[in-house]
Amino acid sequence: MTPSDDFSSIPDDAWTLYQVDGPYRRYICHLDDQRSVIKTEMVEDDTLIRANQDELFESRMSRFGEGKVVARVPMNVFLDPATEIVEKLQEGDKDHIKWFLNSEQARPWRNFRGEV
DSSP states (O other), X not given: OOTTOOOTTSOGGGOEEEEEETTEEEEEEEOSSSOEEEEEEEOOHHHXXXXXXHHHHHGGGOOOOTTOOOBOOOHHHHSOTTTOHXXXXXXXXXXXXXXXXXXXXXXXXXXXXXOO
């Protein structure tokens, strides 16, 4: 199994729910006797977006500081090839994450005002 393996063709009925952890659901699919694939779904995007919006509203009187959390991005968005976040970080491009967090696409995940 390599990082380039595509498991998106696994049918829905092959997955077995094995863990419920707050907003996350984890499923497992046994490919054979020695290999399994785990998938994690965040089922409460609306809850995360609402919490981020509340914190964004509250941040209007706060100052920027070292180590300030400015966004909470779900793993499915973080790992999505369309956002290129992981790929750019692996290449050492730290400006891409700033660009992404300042973009309209990342607005639901922002929880602190201003530009990164």
